[in-house]
Amino acid sequence: MRVALAGNPNCGKTTLFNALTGSSRYVGNWPGVTVEKIEGRLKSNKNIVITDLPGIYSLTPRSEDETVSRNFLLFEHPDLIINIVDASRLERNFYLTAQLAETGIPMIVAFNMTDIVRKNGDFIDTKELSHRIGAPIIEISALKEEGIPELLNAVETAAEIKPPRPPQYSASIEKAIQKIEASDISFPTAESRRGFAVKILERDREILQSLSVAPKTAAEAEKITAELERESGSDIGALLANERYGFISRILDGCYTKKEKKTTVSDKIDRIVTDRLLSIPIFASIMFLVYFISVTTVGAFLTDWTNDVFFGEWILPAAQSGLESLGTADWLVSLIVDGIIGGVGTVLGFLPQLFVLFLFLSFLEDCGYMARAAFIMHRFFKRFGLSGKSFIPLLISSGCGVPGIMATKTIENEKSRRLTIITTTFIPCGAKLPVIALIGGAVMGGAWWTAPAIYFIGIAAVAVSSIILKKTKPFEGAESPFVMELPDYHWPSPKGILLHVWERCRSFVIKAGTVIFIACAVIWFLSGFGFTEDGFEMTNIEESLLADAGNLIAPIFRPVGFGDWKAAAATVTGLVAKENIVGTLGVLLTKSEATESDVGLWQAVASLFPSKSAAFAFLVFNILCAPCFAAIGAVRRQMNSRTWTLFAVAWQTLLAYAVALMIFQFGNLADGEPFTAASGAAIAVLVGLLYALLRSPRWEEKFFRRRKK
Ligand code: GDP
Numbered sequence: 001m002r003v004a005l006a007g008n009p010n011c012g013k014t015t016l017f018n019a020l021t022g023s024s025r026y027v028g029n030w031p032g033v034t035v036e037k038i039e040g041r042l043k044s045n046k047n048i049v050i051t052d053l054p055g056i057y058s059l060t061p062r063s064e065d066e067t068v069s070r071n072f073l074l075f076e077h078p079d080l081i082i083n084i085v086d087a088s089r090l091e092r093n094f095y096l097t098a099q100l101a102e103t104g105i106p107m108i109v110a111f112n113m114t115d116i117v118r119k120n121g122d123f124i125d126t127k128e129l130s131h132r133i134g135a136p137i138i139e140i141s142a143l144k145e146e147g148i149p150e151l152l153n154a155v156e157t158a159a160e161i162k163p164p165r166p167p168q169y170s171a172s173i174e175k176a177i178q179k180i181e182a183s184d185i186s187f188p189t190a191e192s193r194r195g196f197a198v199k200i201l202e203r204d205r206e207i208l209q210s211l212s213v214a215p216k217t218a219a220e221a222e223k224i225t226a227e228l229e230r231e232s233g234s235d236i237g238a239l240l241a242n243e244r245y246g247f248i249s250r251i252l253d254g255c256y257t258k259k260e261k262k263t264t265v266s267d268k269i270d271r272i273v274t275d276r277l278l279s280i281p282i283f284a285s286i287m288f289l290v291y292f293i294s295v296t297t298v299g300a301f302l303t304d305w306t307n308d309v310f311f312g313e314w315i316l317p318a319a320q321s322g323l324e325s326l327g328t329a330d331w332l333v334s335l336i337v338d339g340i341i342g343g344v345g346t347v348l349g350f351l352p353q354l355f356v357l358f359l360f361l362s363f364l365e366d367c368g369y370m371a372r373a374a375f376i377m378h379r380f381f382k383r384f385g386l387s388g389k390s391f392i393p394l395l396i397s398s399g400c401g402v403p404g405i406m407a408t409k410t411i412e413n414e415k416s417r418r419l420t421i422i423t424t425t426f427i428p429c430g431a432k433l434p435v436i437a438l439i440g441g442a443v444m445g446g447a448w449w450t451a452p453a454i455y456f457i458g459i460a461a462v463a464v465s466s467i468i469l470k471k472t473k474p475f476e477g478a479e480s481p482f483v484m485e486l487p488d489y490h491w492p493s494p495k496g497i498l499l500h501v502w503e504r505c506r507s508f509v510i511k512a513g514t515v516i517f518i519a520c521a522v523i524w525f526l527s528g529f530g531f532t533e534d535g536f537e538m539t540n541i542e543e544s545l546l547a548d549a550g551n552l553i554a555p556i557f558r559p560v561g562f563g564d565w566k567a568a569a570a571t572v573t574g575l576v577a578k579e580n581i582v583g584t585l586g587v588l589l590t591k592s593e594a595t596e597s598d599v600g601l602w603q604a605v606a607s608l609f610p611s612k613s614a615a616f617a618f619l620v621f622n623i624l625c626a627p628c629f630a631a632i633g634a635v636r637r638q639m640n641s642r643t644w645t646l647f648a649v650a651w652q653t654l655l656a657y658a659v660a661l662m663i664f665q666f667g668n669l670a671d672g673e674p675f676t677a678a679s680g681a682a683i684a685v686l687v688g689l690l691y692a693l694l695r696s697p698r699w700e701e702k703f704f705r706r707r708k709k
């Protein structure tokens with residue numbers, strides 16, 4: 001049996017899905033977390049397949065993820081719908097229920113969030129309501145896992161459930177529906193006939209197409225709709241919406257009273273947190289603290305210990321002497337000690353920082369603050385043509401860019417969606433954190449501002465890119481409105497938070513054990529072998545293959561401050577996975593300076609860069625430039641165009657280069673270095689950027705129009 005979970009965004013579908021199937025899908029406090037349908041099997045009965053769908057408000061989709069849900073419900077004939085209703089927002093949620101009742105599919109209504117209903121003191125006569133809509137209603141709390149056995153029981157006995165009674169419209173509409181039902185359209189099933197007829201009455205083109213309705217019949221249907229509109233003097237969408245709300249209030253009449261809401265603690269917090277003047281400084285301070293604490297203080301302390309004591313004093317010497325006492329070949333000792341422990345070990349050393357960062361971010365998400373952040377950022381983003389909807393992918397990207405890019409599916413406007421795909425990986429993801437921490441710790445002397453600065457540079461890069469690109473034709477245009485319900489603040493469950501953190505840390509560790517592991521072995525090999533006078537053989541690092549390749553590309557990076565081939569090579573390996581930047585430096589530096597002269601990895605890294613501004617330029621370049629291949633692949637899938645993918649990568653890399661150039665060159669001038677051609681180039685870049693930011697939109701068009709005259 002196939003069961004579909006359908007409901008409004010944020011009503012608890014994924015929480016319920018996890019409770020029913022025992023899986024641990026991402027649950028977020030904002031819409032757009034589930035952007036694809038996800039299947040799972042019931043814990044208690046593996047024959048029952050449950051599909052978690054993206055949230056929808058109605059069966060008329062506006063964005064890609066909503067279309068997924070609509071098409072699943074209408075065309076894939078699930079045997080049962082579990083309609084999850086946020087019972088603390090009954091009227092709004094019933095709008096979808098009324099439409100689901102038309103699909104002719106048996107339905108169980110799950111009243112979720114009953115814990116909140118109880119707390120609010122609302123009154124709901126579930127029994128009478130269930131009778132009125134003709135579908136069983138089960139009260140649950142997906143979060144607190146209440147009512148789940150009852151729901152399971154209802155699902156198991158679903159064979160006895162009949163489709164609910166569809167809403168009755170006024171006589172003229174009913175007559176119009178009947179006419180369409182009686183036409184020669186071949187409806188997939190007898191039960192679904194009414195639902196499809198209503199969609200056709202609503203002028204749903206996609207339905208007409210998928211039912212392959214003949215043009216003549218479609219024209220007749222159009223006549224019926226037009227006739228109805230003329231009679232009532234309003235358009236069909238408004239007409240049906242009105243009728244549906246009428247139906248809902250009739251259904252709820254006497255069964256539901258919402259208690260007059262007092263000003264809750266949530267409202268009081270919101271008054272400050274979303275205040276027009278205070279909201280942005282508060283958001284900035286919170287994010288500052290998050291990055292400061294996790295990367296610079298607590299996390300850094302834990303990481304230092306992991307790197308210096310755990311790996312440096314325990315694992316490395318133990319491995320070295322252990323292997324040597326076993327009589328292991330020198331090259332194998334070097335592979336394991338320099339390559340694997342040096343590379344993978346260095347990357348893993350940053351796990352504590354990552355853990356602390358994810359702990360904070362998950363807390364902010366789960367307690368409800370991040371939903372406010374999207375709302376606050378909407379006011380900020382609106383100025384340069386993005387909406388708060390674009391903030392959600394950015395938020396997700398602070399974990400990993402790939403789901404961040406996928407989350408852009410919820411953005412209806414294609415131009416804004418593209419823009420968000422291009423800019424979302426500017427936000428430092430978990431994999432970039434080790435790079436930030438390494439450079440921050442080794443070169444910036446643990447400066448308190450490094451990590452927060454990178455986060456805000458990421459946001460600034462999003463803003464700057466949006467402002468510049470929105471002034472060009474392929475991106476211009478107004479943004480669609482952003483509607484979002486703010487959930488009440490609540491104390492997150494420790495289990496939920498730890499689950500989030502665990503998921504994210506786990507993928508970091510898995511990556512370290514697979515991709516990074518292999519990459520470090522490859523780097524070890526490339527940096528240990530090379531062509532000498534005696535042919536291809538093991539050689540010292542400066543004559544290795546990697547040194548040759550690195551030296552080839554290093555000149556490109558000389559103007560931005562990291563002309564050392566090791567830094568250049570690390571940047572390139574970062575394309576495979578950003579952790580590789582650290583892994584590569586780990587391998588290369590463990591091999592050379594660090595082990596020989598006992599200066600430690602930190603100093604070895606610092607000695608790669610001529611100045612602090614060079615190291616900072618290296619860091620910023622690696623944060624902003626083309627993301628890893630996995631993310632580029634995600635961009636390719638979401639853009640569905642090679643040209644746009646290339647554009648995205650080129651834009652990111654060029655912007656990264658421009659910013660790094662300015663940081664290094666202006667840093668040099670500030671340090672009292674002489675003025676060079678490169679300093680001139682940096683000034684030119686700054687002027688160019690300022691011009692692109694401040695110019696009036698579409699000058700090209702005016703320019704060309706004038707030329708034509
Ligand atoms: P979806 O968008 O419908 O998949 O919703 P999610 O499952 O992602 O949940 C949205 C938010 O509602 C999360 O913060 C959940 O913790 C919260 N939530 C889900 N079910 C309940 C519930 O029964 N009670 C309360 N208080 N919160 C819930």
Ligand code: MG
Nearest residue numbers: 013014033034
């Ligand atoms: Mg979901």
